[in-house]
Amino acid sequence: MAQIKADEITQLLREQIANYDSKVQVDEVGTITSLGDGIARLHGLDKVMAGELLSFPHGIAGLALSLEEDSVGAVILGDYTELNEGDEVKRTGTILSVPVGEGMIGRVVNALGQPIDDKGPIASQSSLPIERLAPGIIDRQPVREPMATGLKAIDAMIPIGRGQRELIIGDRQTGKTAVLLDTIINNAKNELICIYCAIGQKRSSIAQVVQTLTEAGAMGHTVIVAASASEPAPMLYIAPYAACAIGEYFRDSKRHALVMYDDLSKHAMAYREISLLLRRPPGREAYPGDVFYLHSRLLERASKLSNKKGGGSLTALPVIETQAGDVSAYIPTNVISITDGQIFLETDLFNSGVRPAVNVGLSVSRVGFSAAIKAVKQVGATLKLDLAQYRELAAFAQFGSDLDPLTQKQLNRGARLTELLKQPQFQPLTWQQQTVILFAGTQGYLDDFQVSDIRAFEVGLYKYFENAQTALLADLTKKKALDDDLRARLHAALKEYAENFKAELAAAK
Amino acid sequence: MAIFVARYARAFADVVTQEKLDTAALDRQLDDFLATWESSSELRELFVNPAVAVPQKIAVLDKMNAKLGLLKELRNLLAVLIKNDRIGEVKDVAAAYRAEMQERQGIRPVEIVTARELGEKDRGALVAGVGKLAGAKIQASFTLDASILGGTVVRIGSTVYDGSVRGRLDRLKEALIAG
Numbered sequence: 001m002a003q004i005k006a007d008e009i010t011q012l013l014r015e016q017i018a019n020y021d022s023k024v025q026v027d028e029v030g031t032i033t034s035l036g037d038g039i040a041r042l043h044g045l046d047k048v049m050a051g052e053l054l055s056f057p058h059g060i061a062g063l064a065l066s067l068e069e070d071s072v073g074a075v076i077l078g079d080y081t082e083l084n085e086g087d088e089v090k091r092t093g094t095i096l097s098v099p100v101g102e103g104m105i106g107r108v109v110n111a112l113g114q115p116i117d118d119k120g121p122i123a124s125q126s127s128l129p130i131e132r133l134a135p136g137i138i139d140r141q142p143v144r145e146p147m148a149t150g151l152k153a154i155d156a157m158i159p160i161g162r163g164q165r166e167l168i169i170g171d172r173q174t175g176k177t178a179v180l181l182d183t184i185i186n187n188a189k190n191e192l193i194c195i196y197c198a199i200g201q202k203r204s205s206i207a208q209v210v211q212t213l214t215e216a217g218a219m220g221h222t223v224i225v226a227a228s229a230s231e232p233a234p235m236l237y238i239a240p241y242a243a244c245a246i247g248e249y250f251r252d253s254k255r256h257a258l259v260m261y262d263d264l265s266k267h268a269m270a271y272r273e274i275s276l277l278l279r280r281p282p283g284r285e286a287y288p289g290d291v292f293y294l295h296s297r298l299l300e301r302a303s304k305l306s307n308k309k310g311g312g313s314l315t316a317l318p319v320i321e322t323q324a325g326d327v328s329a330y331i332p333t334n335v336i337s338i339t340d341g342q343i344f345l346e347t348d349l350f351n352s353g354v355r356p357a358v359n360v361g362l363s364v365s366r367v368g369f370s371a372a373i374k375a376v377k378q379v380g381a382t383l384k385l386d387l388a389q390y391r392e393l394a395a396f397a398q399f400g401s402d403l404d405p406l407t408q409k410q411l412n413r414g415a416r417l418t419e420l421l422k423q424p425q426f427q428p429l430t431w432q433q434q435t436v437i438l439f440a441g442t443q444g445y446l447d448d449f450q451v452s453d454i455r456a457f458e459v460g461l462y463k464y465f466e467n468a469q470t471a472l473l474a475d476l477t478k479k480k481a482l483d484d485d486l487r488a489r490l491h492a493a494l495k496e497y498a499e500n501f502k503a504e505l506a507a508a509k
Numbered sequence: 510m511a512i513f514v515a516r517y518a519r520a521f522a523d524v525v526t527q528e529k530l531d532t533a534a535l536d537r538q539l540d541d542f543l544a545t546w547e548s549s550s551e552l553r554e555l556f557v558n559p560a561v562a563v564p565q566k567i568a569v570l571d572k573m574n575a576k577l578g579l580l581k582e583l584r585n586l587l588a589v590l591i592k593n594d595r596i597g598e599v600k601d602v603a604a605a606y607r608a609e610m611q612e613r614q615g616i617r618p619v620e621i622v623t624a625r626e627l628g629e630k631d632r633g634a635l636v637a638g639v640g641k642l643a644g645a646k647i648q649a650s651f652t653l654d655a656s657i658l659g660g661t662v663v664r665i666g667s668t669v670y671d672g673s674v675r676g677r678l679d680r681l682k683e684a685l686i687a688g
Contacts (some may be wrong), residue, residue, distance in 0.1 A: 017681065024672040025680060029664075044667035070515060 028091040030072060032056075038080055038232045039277040042072040042089055051131060055090040058082045061112075062089065063096060063234065066278045073278040075234035077112065095131055098242040099124035100249035105193065108210055108224040111239035113246070116226065117210075128249060130241040134300035141306045143340075143367045147258065147315050150186030150428020151179065153358045153421040156380035156438055158343055161371025162192075162256050162313040163304025167335055169320045169327065170345030174357050176319050178425055179343070180260045181209065182356075183317070185216045186428030187258065193250045194218075195259040197225040197243035200236050200266030216426060229266075236270035244301050247314045251303070254310035259302070263319035264295060268331045285330045295331075296338050341365035354422055360387050373431050374481035379438040383417060386442060390414025409447070416446040419454045432473055433462055435482070436490070445494045448502070457501055464497045514598055518605035521586050522613060530582060532610065538579050539603050542587070545573070546599060556596045566591045611648065619647040620664040622654050624673070639663055642670070 030044030040062065048054070054062040054074055060083065066073035076083070077096075098113030101124040108117040115122050143161035160166045168176050184194045196213075198206045206226045213219050223246055227239035240261045250257035261267065268291055275288035283289050295318075302316035318339065320332050325347065327336070336342055341364045350357035369377060393410055397403060403411070420441045423429070429437075437458055440446060446454055465473055472489050479486065525532060546552060552573075556566055567588050574584050590596040611618060619639055627635065632651065640647045643665045654662075657673035664670075 013685070016685065024670050025676055027669045027671065028667055029669045030667055046667045069512060 029088045032083060032085050032087045032089060033071065035080060035083055035085055037277050038076050038234060039274070040074045040076055040080070040083070040089070042074055043070070045072050045089065045091060048072055048091055051095060053092045053094050053096045055092050056083055057087050057089075061096070063238075065274070066280065075237070075274055075278075076232070077234050077238070078232075080232075095129040096238065097127040097129045098245050099127045100246050101126055104223045104246055105221065106219045106223075108206075108226060111225065111227045111231070111235040111242050113242060126249070128245040130238055130245050131297075132245065132248065132301065134297065135303045135305060135309070139306055139309050140303050141311075143304050143313075143371050145256075145304075145313070146368075146371045146373055146431075147183075147192065147256075148186055148190065148428075148431060149179065149183040150430075151182055151356055151358075152423055152429060152434050152438065153356055153360065154179070154343060155372070155431065155434055156376055157360055157384050158341065158358070158363045158365040159368035159372035159377070159380070160315065160317075160341075160365060161304075161368045162315050163302060164341070164365070164367050164371070165299045165302045165316040165318065165339040166365060166368070167318050167320060167339040167342035168345065169322060169332060169336070169342050170357070171322055171325055171347045174345035174347055174350045175355060176321070176345055177205075177209070177262055179345070179356055180262060180317060180319070181212055181216075182426060182428055183258070183260075184213060184222055185218045185426055188216075188218050188221055191221075191256065193221050193223070193247070193255060193257045195223045195225060195243050195247045195257060197227075197240050197259065197261050199227050199239050199261065199263060200229050200270065201226075201262065203228045203230065212426070233270040233273040236267060237274055240264070240267055240298055244298060244314075244316075248301065251305065251312040251314040252310065254312045256313045256315075258315045258317065261298075261316070261318045263321050264335060265321045265331050268294065287330060291331070292334050292338075295335055299335075299338050340367045354418065355425070356423065358421070360384065360421075361391060375435045375476060375479075376431050376438075378482050379435055379442055382442040383438055386410075386413060387417055390417065412447055413444065415451055416449075416454060417441050419451050420446065420458070422455075429462075432476055433465075435476065436465055436473075436494075437461060439482075439490055440494050440498075443491070443494070445498050448498070449505075453505060460501055460504075461497060464500070465493070469493050511598060511601070513595060514601045514605050515609075517586070517590065517595065517602045518609050521582075521602075521606050522609040524582050524586075525610070526613065528582065530580060535580060535583060536607075538577065538583055539606075541577055542579065542583075543600060543603060545577070553597075556591060559594065563592050566596075614646070616646045616648050617643050617665055619643065619649045620652065621649055622652050622657060622662040622664075622673075624653070624655055624657050624659050626653060627651070635661065639665070 028045060028047060030042040032040050033043045034041045045064070048064045048067065050064060050067055052064045054064055056062050056076065060076060060078040060080070062074040062076045064072050064074045099122055103123040107115055107119060107122060109122070110116050143163045145162040147160045147162045147164065148155055149160065154160070168179055170176050180196065184196065187194060196209065198209065206228060210224060213222055225239055225243040225246065227236045243259050243261070247257040247259040268287060271291060271294055272287050276282060276286065280288045299316055299318060302314045304313040305311055318335060320335050322329065322332055327333070344359040344362040345357045346359045349359060372380070389410060390413065393407055394414060397407070397411055420437065440461065446457065449457060472493060476486060525535065555561060555569060570584070570587055570591065587596070587599070590599055590602065608618070621635060621639065636647065636649050639649065657675045659674040660672045662669065662671050662673050662676070
C-alpha cells in the first residue's frame with residue numbers, strides 16, 4: 001500500500017476546503033415543542049410529507065407520521081434522551097431507505113440496515129425505500145414453483161409456492177420459529193435467499209437463531225434483520241418493511257427470495273404503542289384503525305413477478321402468536337384474511353410429541369397445490385384424505401365399543417400416518433425422500449409394524465433407497481410424477497425393504 | 510398552542526375582512542384590551558373563574574367597554590371567548606389573529622439573524638433582497654447572534670436560508686467526516 005505523507009493530506013484538505021460549495025444552505029425546519037416516549041411533536045415543517053425522514057440534531061433520524069393543522073407528530077429512530085425541547089428538526093425530502101444488495105447476505109443488521117454483527121461495514125452500492133408499492137396485477141403471474149420447507153407435514157399437505165404468503169400461527173412454544181429455521185436450512189441448495197426478520201424478540205433468542213443457522217451452514221444465503229425487544233417501538237415498526245425491501249432487491253433482480261416476519265403480533269403491538277402515543281384514536285383491542293393496512297401493504301409486496309419483469313419471486317412467511325389458541329382475536333383474523341393460507345401449530349399436538357405440531361385439519365394452502373411437485377401432490381392428496389377419516393373415526397372410537405375390522409384397520413393406518421409425519425428438527429427431507437416415505441405409509445407398508453418402530457423404518461428406508469435404488473430415485477427425479485411404471489417399481493422396492501426390516505427387527509429381539 | 514386558537518383567530522379574521530373593518534383601529538383596541546388584561550390580575554381571575562356566571566362576566570366586559578370603546582365585533586369576540594370558557598387564551602388568539610391577517614394581506618413574517626448590528630442602509634438592502642426571495646411583502650424582525658460568526662440566517666415561515674459562517678463550517682465538518 002502506498003504511504004500518504006502528512007503534507008499530502010493537508011494538500012487534499014486544502015483543495016477540498018478551497019473548492020467547498022459556499023452557497024447558502026436552504027432547509028425546511030421545525031422545532032420540537034414536546035418530547036417523550038420516543039415521540040416528538042414539532043412546530044413548523046409546513047411542507048413535510050407523511051412518512052418522510054426527518055433529521056434531528058446529533059445525527060438522529062425520525063419519521064413524520066401524523067400531520068396535523070399546526071403540529072407534526074414524529075417518531076424518533078434512536079436515542080431520544082439526547083434531544084431537547086426547542087431543538088431544530090430538518091426535512092430531508094426522502095423516504096427512509098435501507099441498504100440492499102449482495103453484501104447483505106450472511107449479515108445480521110438492525111431495522112435501519114446497519115450491521116450489528118462483528119463483520120465490519122456492509123459493502124452495498126444501492127439502497128431502497130422501506131415503503132414501496134406492491135407490484136400491480138400486470139406485473140404478476142400465478143404461483144407455480146414450489147418453495148420447499150423440507151418438512152413432510154407441510155410440503156405434502158400444505159404446499160407453499162414461491163411468491164405465496166403463508167401464515168404460521170400458533171401459541172407460544174409450539175415450534176413456529178423451528179419451522180422457519182428448517183425452511184432456511186432446507187433451502188441452502190435451492191438458490192433461495194432467506195431473510196429472517198426478528199421483531200420484538202429477546203436478544204438471546206436472536207443470537208440462538210444466528211448460532212443455529214451458522215452451525216447448519218445456512219448463513220450463506222440468509223440475511224437477518226433484527227429489532228429486539230430492547231429497541232424502541234419505531235424500530236420494531238419499520239423492521240419488517242426494511243426486511244421486505246432487502247428481499248425485493250433480490251426479487252427485482254430476477255432471483256427468488258423468502259422473507260419471514262417473526263412475529264407480526266409484536267409488530268402490531270409496536271404500532272399500537274406508537275399510535276396511542278401519537279394520540280390516534282384506539283379501536284378494537286386498542287389497535288388503531290389502520291392496523292389492517294399496516295399488514296396488508298406489507299404482505300402484498302410478496303409476489304411472483306411476470307416473465308417480462310424477470311420472473312423473480314418474494315415469498316412471505318409471516319408468523320402470528322396467538323394467546324391460548326384464540327385465532328379469532330383481532331390481529332390473527334386480519335392476517336389470516338390477508339394471507340394465502342395458514343399453518344396452525346397446536347400446543348396439545350406439540351406436547352403429545354407430534355412435531356412439527358401442525359394441525360392438518362385446520363391448516364390450508366390456497367395457492368400452493370398448483371406449485372407442488374406432482375409426485376408429492378399425488379401421495380399428499382391420499383394422505384390428507386386418510387388422516388381426515390382417521391380423525392373422524394378416532395373421535396368415535398373413544399367411546400370404546402367393539403369395532404369392525406375395517407374401522408380397526410383405518411385407525412391403525414391413521415396412527416401410523418400421524419407417527420410418520422413427525423420429523424426431528426433441522427433434518428429437512430428432499431421431495432424424493434418425502435414421496436417414498438409417504439407412498440410407503442399410504443400404501444400400507446407400515447401397517448404390520450409397531451408405531452414405535454416407524455422412526456427406525458423411516459431412517460432405514462432413506463438409506464436403502466440411497467444405496468440400493470439409485471436408478472429408481474433418478475427416474476423419479478426425472479419424471480417428477482408417479483406413473484404406473486414408477487408405482488410398480490416403488491411397490492417392489494418397498495416390499496423388499498419391508499421384509500428386510502421385519503427380519504432385522506426379529507433378529508434384534 | 511391549543512388547536513381551537515387558530516379557529517377563533519380565523520373566524521374573527523373572516524368577520525374583519527367581510528365587514529371591511531378598520532384593521533388599524535382594531536389592532537389598537539386589541540392592544541388596549543390586552544394591556545388591561547395583562548396589568549390586572551383581578552380581571553384575569555374574574556374572567557377565568559368558572560364559578561362566576563357568564564352574564565356577570567359579560568356585564569363586567571360591557572362596563573369596561575364603556576371606557577375602552579371597543580368595536581362591536583371585537584367586543585363580541587371577547588364575549589364569545591368568555592361564554593365558551595376560552596378567555597384564558599385570549600393572548601394566543603390575538604397573536605394568531607394578527608398572523609392570520611398578515612398572511613391574508615400577503616405579508617410574511619421574516620426573522621433575520623446577523624452576527625453584528627447592521628446599518629440602516631444594509632438593512633434596507635437585505636429586506637429588499639429577502640422580499641424578492643419570499644415573493645411577498647415581508648415584515649422583518651432582526652436579531653443579533655454573535656455565535657453565527659458572520660453572514661446571515663434568514664427564516665421565512667419554516668424555511669431557513671443559512672448563509673452564516675457557522676453553518677458553512679458545520680457543513681464542511683460534516684463533509685470532511687463523511688468523506
